[in-house]
Amino acid sequence: MSQSPLKDHVTWAPAPWIRPAWLQWGVLLVVVGYVILAGSTLNVDWERIVAGGERTIRMMSDFVRPDFTARQTDVWNGILESLVMTVVASVVGFVVSIPIGFGAARTISPLPIYVLCRGIITLARTFQEVIIAILFVIMVGFGPLAGVLTLSFTTIGFLAKLLAEKIEEIDPAPLEAIRATGASWLQLMDYGVLPQIMPRLIGLTIYRFDINLRESAIVGIVGAGGIGATLETTFDRYEFRTAGAILIVIIGLVMLTEWSSTLIRKRLL
Amino acid sequence: MLTLKNLTKKYPTGDLALKGITLSIPKGEILALIGPSGAGKSTLIRCINRLVEPSGGQILLDGIDIVSLGTEDLRKMRRRLGMIFQEYALVERLSVMENVLSGRLGYVSFWQSWQRRFPQADVTEAFRLLDRVGLSQFVDKRADALSGGQRQRVGIARALMQNPQVLLVDEPTASLDPKTSRQIMRLLTELAQERGLTVIINIHDVPLAQMFAQRIVGLRLGEVVYDGPPDGLTAAMLTSIYGDEDWSTMPATQGLRPHREDLLASEVSS
Numbered sequence: 001m002s003q004s005p006l007k008d009h010v011t012w013a014p015a016p017w018i019r020p021a022w023l024q025w026g027v028l029l030v031v032v033g034y035v036i037l038a039g040s041t042l043n044v045d046w047e048r049i050v051a052g053g054e055r056t057i058r059m060m061s062d063f064v065r066p067d068f069t070a071r072q073t074d075v076w077n078g079i080l081e082s083l084v085m086t087v088v089a090s091v092v093g094f095v096v097s098i099p100i101g102f103g104a105a106r107t108i109s110p111l112p113i114y115v116l117c118r119g120i121i122t123l124a125r126t127f128q129e130v131i132i133a134i135l136f137v138i139m140v141g142f143g144p145l146a147g148v149l150t151l152s153f154t155t156i157g158f159l160a161k162l163l164a165e166k167i168e169e170i171d172p173a174p175l176e177a178i179r180a181t182g183a184s185w186l187q188l189m190d191y192g193v194l195p196q197i198m199p200r201l202i203g204l205t206i207y208r209f210d211i212n213l214r215e216s217a218i219v220g221i222v223g224a225g226g227i228g229a230t231l232e233t234t235f236d237r238y239e240f241r242t243a244g245a246i247l248i249v250i251i252g253l254v255m256l257t258e259w260s261s262t263l264i265r266k267r268l269l
Numbered sequence: 270m271l272t273l274k275n276l277t278k279k280y281p282t283g284d285l286a287l288k289g290i291t292l293s294i295p296k297g298e299i300l301a302l303i304g305p306s307g308a309g310k311s312t313l314i315r316c317i318n319r320l321v322e323p324s325g326g327q328i329l330l331d332g333i334d335i336v337s338l339g340t341e342d343l344r345k346m347r348r349r350l351g352m353i354f355q356e357y358a359l360v361e362r363l364s365v366m367e368n369v370l371s372g373r374l375g376y377v378s379f380w381q382s383w384q385r386r387f388p389q390a391d392v393t394e395a396f397r398l399l400d401r402v403g404l405s406q407f408v409d410k411r412a413d414a415l416s417g418g419q420r421q422r423v424g425i426a427r428a429l430m431q432n433p434q435v436l437l438v439d440e441p442t443a444s445l446d447p448k449t450s451r452q453i454m455r456l457l458t459e460l461a462q463e464r465g466l467t468v469i470i471n472i473h474d475v476p477l478a479q480m481f482a483q484r485i486v487g488l489r490l491g492e493v494v495y496d497g498p499p500d501g502l503t504a505a506m507l508t509s510i511y512g513d514e515d516w517s518t519m520p521a522t523q524g525l526r527p528h529r530e531d532l533l534a535s536e537v538s539s
Contacts, residue, residue, distance in 0.1 A: 177358035177424075180318050181431055182347035182375020187382050191371050195362040 062240030063247070070242050071230065078227035079249055082216040085147045085226050089216075090209045092148075093155025094201070100156060101163030102189065108167060117160070124157025133219040144225030151212045151219070158211075162204055163197060170196040202268055206261040213257060217250055270295055271317075271435055271467055276326035278312050278491075286312040288491040289326065296434075299458055299468045301482035301499075303475055305511050308488040310471040314437040317469070318350040319343060330435065348375035351428030351466075353457070355440035357420040359427075361413040365404060368412050368423050369395045372430025391430070398426040402456060418449040425457060429464075436461055438470040442477065450474065454481045475502065475519060 018024040068075070103109045103117030129150055136146040136153075170193065178192040220228020227246060234243040271294045278287040286309045294300055302310045315321035317328055319335065328335040330349065338346055351372070359368050373391045374382055381387065387395075399405050402422040407415065412423060421441060428436060441457060442450035458481045461468045472478045478485055479499035487495030487502075487510035494509050495502070504516040 171361075173354060173356055173358040174360045176320055177352065177354055177427070178360070178371060178374065180320060180347060180350070180352040180437075181372050181427070182344045183371070183382075184344065184374075184379060186379045187374045190379070190383055191360060191363070191367075191374065195360050198362070 059240045063244035065241055066244035066248050067239075067241035068245045070239065071234070074230045074233075075227070075242070075246055075249070078220070078230040078246075079253070081144050081147075082213065082220070082226035082228075083253070085144050085151060085216045086209060086212040088148050089151030089155055089212050090205060092152040093159055093208065093212075094205045096152070097156045097159035097163055098201070100160040101167065102193070104160055104164035105167035107172075108189075108193065117164075121157050121161045121164070124153050125161065129154055129215045129219055130222055133222050133224040137223045142223040142225075147216060147219045147224035147226050150224055151215055154215070155208050155212060158208055159201070159204055163201055166197050166200045167193060199268070203265060206257075206264060210254065210257050210261065213253055214250070270329075270331060271469075272327075272329040273313075273317075274327040274329065276313070276316060276328060277324050278309070278316055278321065279324045286491050287316070287323075290491075290493060292486065292493070292496070294467055294469065296467055297462070297465045298484060299461060299482050300470070300484045300486060301478035302469055302471045302486050302488060303473070303478055303510065304488035304494075307490075309491040310488055311439055313488070314352075314439055314469055314471055317435070317437055318347050318352060320352075344375060348431050349434045351431045351433035351436045353421070353424050353428050353436065353438045353441050355443045357417070357424045357444075359412040359420055359423055362411060364409050364411055365399070365415070365423055366395060366408045369399060369426045369430055372427040375431065395426070395430060398429055401460070402426050417445050418453060421445065421449075421453050422456070425453075425460065429460060434466065436466050436468045438468060440471050440473065442472070442474060450477060451480075457481075475507070 016024045018027060100117045100120055103113045104121055106114055109117070132153060133146060133150040136149045140146050140149065174196070175188060175192040178188050183191065216226040217228045217231060220226040220230070221232045223229065227250065231243060231246050234240070234246065273290050273292045276287055276290040277285070279285050290309075290313060302313065304310055312321055316323040317335065319338075323336050326336065330346070333346070335343070335346055360371070363371070367385065370385075370387050370391060373387055377387060377391075396405070396408070399408060402425055404419060404422055404426070407419065412420060415423065424441075436457075438457065442453055445453060454477055457470075458468070460466075470478070470482065479502065482499060485495065485497065485499050485502060486493055487506070489510050495506055502519075504519070507516045507519065508514065
């Protein structure tokens with residue numbers, strides 16, 4: 001190797017994120033200034049915060065002495081309802097998200113179907129669960145049906161979107177091979193696509209089951225069934241010991257699904 | 270008889286991949302298609318089963334023009350055209366048996382294939398083929414648990430399950446070591462000859478092509494630049510196919526082409 005002539009004294013500095021450099025500093029200055037000004041409009045009432053401290057202590061001390069007996073039937077019925085809503089919504093979401101996810105994958109579906117399925121997904125993902133729950137309560141009345149519809153709808157949006165993305169990145173070679181056998185479109189999906197996306201779909205559904213369990217406690221607050229309604233009642237009546245009991249049950253259930261999902265993953269994937 | 274008449278393919282990007290290919294391949298012939306990357310080899314064999322849609326020309330199999338077939342007829346036609354792929358193209362998460370049986374998809378209904386309930390004759394044939402390619406102990410193994418050579422054997426069994434007349438083979442040995450490559454090529458050509466199949470093999474390995482093919486077609490920039498016996502590949506010929514290089518180590522150019530029988534004998538003993 002011959003020695004390459006070294007240029008004398010070459011300096012180097014990382015390129016600014018935004019060019020030119022003065023614009024980068026300008027943007028930073030505007031953001032910092034805005035945060036300071038916006039913070040100053042919040043009108044923090046320090047006296048109220050101090051008064052709240054006492055209530056917080058009372059609430060917390062009740063939480064650590066949870067009362068599982070006071071509203072026993074209400075609590076257990078609510079929990080059972082939440083579980084039913086979670087299971088039904090997760091299964092419905094799993095089943096319905098498969099065709100919609102396939103339709104929303106540009107690589108395997110024609111443009112009109114793609115646009116339709118993407119539209120459904122966008123609609124399902126635009127609004128937060130509580131807003132959709134309010135709409136369903138208006139449509140079908142108070143109770144767990146509204147909750148199941150809410151959770152199913154949002155689960156479909158979640159699963160179908162991630163499924164479509166997975167389908168768009170699967171290995172195309174096996175698809176070519178299955179097509180070359182003279183397989184029909186449905187057979188191509190069954191043999192070429194499903195085996196490649198199944199592990200991901202199962203993993204996502206288990207994850208979504210977790211989310212649904214937590215959401216099922218929230219949608220009850222607007223009357224869509226589940227433990228949320230009971231939880232809200234206990235807060236309204238300052239029954240913090242019962243509220244504490246409900247929270248502990250929810251925490252326990254979430255931990256249980258977490259643990260079982262790890263088990264399922266190990267066995268299936 | 271498989272006949273290509275003035276076959277052209279123009280990709281939407283404007284690339285003219287095939288510039289009017291005309292070839293006649295008699296039944297039972299094993300033809301190797303050689304040429305540099307981008308010469309159009311892969312496009313050519315994919316036009317035959319229309320994984321790639323030809324832009325013009327005709328492809329006649331026993332007088333039927335494949336290019337003009339509608340969707341249903343094309344599906345039926347594909348059953349007669351088995352295909353074997355470079356990276357095996359198995360469905361990794363399906364079992365060996367499911368991969369082999371997928372060769373029957375063109376023959377069974379969706380419900381039969383969905384329930385994995387294939388006719389007994391198909392299952393019997395699958396077992397027979399797996400035994401023939403030496404994979405009888407791997408029936409319920411998942412395809413991703415196999416080695417490269419084993420996977421390509423599954424690929425061969427899948428293609429033969431179709432009971433095809435023609436085998437389209439796309440770089441079958443590109444991901445295999447030299448010994449496995451020879452074993453796979455031997456298995457492939459033996460099985461094809463047993464069944465009297467017409468075979469088109471895309472292959473980069475010129476000596477391997479000379480060893481196993483009866484006829485060689487050299488493709489360059491979408492045109493046929495050589496069509497003749499394996500022995501006719503001189504240094505000048507290789508230059509016209511691939512461009513200028515030192516070809517002195519190629520067996521054909523030295524008159525060192527090994528005879529198939531010698532090779533068979535030497536590798537059976539090894």
